[in-house]
Amino acid sequence: MRTVHSLKELRTILRGYRLQDKTIGLVPTMGNLHEGHISLVRKACEAADVVVTSIFVNPMQFGASEDLDKYPRTLADDQEKLEAAGNTLVFAPSIDEVYPEGLAKQTQVVVPDVSDGHCGGSRPGHFEGVATVVTILFNMVQPDIAVFGEKDFQQLAVIRKLVQDLCIPVEVIGAPTVRDEDGLAKSSRNSYLSEEERHIAPVVYRTLEDTARKLGDGRSDFPALENEAKNALIQAGLRPDYLNIVNSDTLKPATSEDTNLTVLAAAFLGTTRLIDNVTMTRGDLAKRNS
The missing domain is CATH 3.30.1300.10 (Pantoate-beta-alanine ligase, C-terminal domain)
Incomplete structure (x- = not known):
């Protein structure tokens, strides 16, 4: 398993896999991985020849009073878990790599209607941040399939509508929620x-x-x-x-x-x-x- 931090290196590696007619899977994450994330990677491994797991704590989806600064960054531990799960490539870009002109000048993607209410009502701007970063990652990786967890039910609906409306050639796969023995959803x-x-x-x-x-x-x-x-x-x-x-x-x-x-x-x-x-x-x- 390899870890890359730049778009240039990512595309060079993936170009080689595409020349071999390998299918590419993407699992977008913010790191601090647990068994729920790993289940997404395993599902991606079943559906694609090559699996890219992105690790990027996306500032655009955090509100002003939310926990961006204290969100755990655990790259070394995440790499061990991903390698054990059969992941092919870790893409861990910097903020400058994803938003080179800064958040204020970044084009944003808005998915209307399905983003309204529920988490969208409680966290204004959250799904705009999610839709924007996922669109960027889709364009960076250009995967054939992408796997998202059903625990984030509204997020999954937003991503499916995004792909449909923008004609993005990615198959979005939902993966069941992973729970502890007492029923608590892994998070x-x-x-x-x-x-x-x-x-x-x-x-x-x-x-x-x-x-x-x-x-x-x-x-x-x-x-x-x-x-x-x-x-x-x-x-x-x-x-x-x-x-x-x-x-x-x-x-x-x-x-x-x-x-x-x-x-x-x-x-x-x-x-x-x-x-x-x-x-x-x-x-x-x-x-x-x-």
Whole structure:
């Protein structure tokens, strides 16, 4: 496995693989890798001959009050994990390599509608930062496939719409959320949790699962279900940011006619913001429960 930091070196190496008719996969990350990230790399290895994992802490997607400065930079540890997973190439560019004229002069990519609400409502400008850096990475690497985690459900929807609208020739693959044994979704921000908070955190997933079961039992009073779930989080000691039941395809508020539903949640535990989701098909879940 090789690690490169410049676009020139990246393209030189990838040109050689393309001359061999190798397919290229991309896994964009911000580093501080855990098993969830590694599962994306493994999925990319199944779909492509050559896998590039990018490691870049993207300043454009962080808000003014967010944790850009304290986000862990763990390149050496990340390299070990990636090599063990079968990754081919690490691309770890500097900020100047990605944004050579600075953020203020950078062309930005906006994906309307699907970026609205949920995390987009709570973190203004976040998805513009994500869409911009992913577009840059797509143009730098020019992959055949790219793998993103389903834990970041809205982000995945934004990337799929981006690729569709801009006719980018990349197949976007979603990978299932990886969880600890108690259900907590793997996240780099889990390392910010205190020992006590770590014991509380799995209530987010349990609350989403409970809401999905109620939907499967036929309930369609969505605002009431959302309030019940928020109250469960509050009682456990979390501060809900949002908890929304949506159409899985449009991310719009669910209606009684919808069958494919996703329960999206973000909640603060101490200073740590946790996000998670559960997707279900109402008819199928009702049959399993009968």
